[in-house]
Every structure is written in structure tokens, then in C-alpha cells.
Amino acid sequence: MSVAAASFAIFAASQVGTPGPANMALLATGARYGLRRAMPFVFGVALGKQLIIWPVGFGLMQLADSAPWLFEALKWASALYIIWLAWRVANLRLNTNTEAKAPGFAAGLIVHPLNPKAWAMVTAGFTAFTTADTPSLEATVTIALILLGLQLVLHPIWTYGGERIARSVAGRPAEKYLMWTLAALTVASVLFVLFAGGK
DSSP: OOHHHHHHOOOOOHHTTOOOOHHHHHHHHHHHHHHHHHHHHHHHHHHHHEEEEHHHHIIIIIHHHHHHHHHHHHHHHHHHHHHHHHHHHOOOOOOOTTTTTOOOOHHTTTTHHHHHHHHHHHHHHHSSSOTTTOHHHHHHHOOOOOOOOHHHHHHHHHHHHHHHHHHHHSTTTTHHHHHHHHHHHHHHHHIIIIIIITT
């Protein structure tokens, strides 16, 4: 196989399983609504990465070479959006209104397309773990399936972690500090991708 699937799976697990904008969104959503109510959002986040993988696999990287300014602008616009979401997370409180509607599948679907870490991860998959003569379909299917499998396992874990944390701090003074910490980690992960991890 001309895709280094095992090596990519290890790399992808290290990326999907570690803090980043998407995982912070999942953690905060789980904290606010619980795993069960957040599951449509979780599935949306998982499938949303496919909206990056397939265009990249079938030639979007060529556009990045010919119009790098466009990709740079999109990267910064995405980062600003994620930071805005972090601000909203910072001001959420967990003493929940149980009638509040949890974000759904569509809300989750756009998380990864607006996530610079996801773009960097997918781009690395195609540039570092495939050979130059790999057919586009083979490379794209392999990378898509590996990432989807990892997300379906790891994303619910992050969401459930948020639920467990919320049970401990909801309505207590620590609640405010938790939400600010989640927001700060989200911003830090975006800044890392912009200035270090995405190069």
C-alpha cells in the first residue's frame, strides 16, 4: 500500500486525542448538555472532517500552491471564529436550564472546516504519509476511514469527560474557572496551530 496507514494512524491518534479547538468544543458541549444530548453534535463533528479530507485528497492542495494568500486568509478567519466561540464558552454556566436546546448535527458539521488544526492534520496526512504516485482515491479513502474511526472512538470520550467534570462543579465557584480554562485552552490550541503546529 502506498499510504503508510499504520504510521498515519499513530500520528492521527495523537492529533485527534489531544486538546484542540474541536475537542474543547466537545468537552464544553458535554459539560453543558451531557453526552446523550450532545451525540448529534458529536456525530456532526466527526463527519465534518470529511468535508476537508475529500477536497484536499482530490486536488485542493494544488489551489493552495497557486493561491496561497487565499488559504492564509481562510486560516486566519477560521482562527478568529474559533476564538469567538471560546469567548462564548467562557461565559457559559453549567447550572443548566435542562430545557435549553443542545447544538445539533449541523452545528457540529462546521467545527472541523473552521478548525486550523484539522486542516493542518489532513494536509500532513496527504503530504507526509503518502507516496507521490499514490492514486487520489486510494489515499483519500485510507485517510478518511482512519480519521473517522478514531473520531468515533475519541470524540465521545472528550464529550463524556465534559459531562463528568460538570457534575463535579456545576453551580459551584469552580464552575466559572472551569469555563474560562476551557476557553483559554481553546485559544491556546488555535495559537499553537497558527504559530507552531501548522508549519
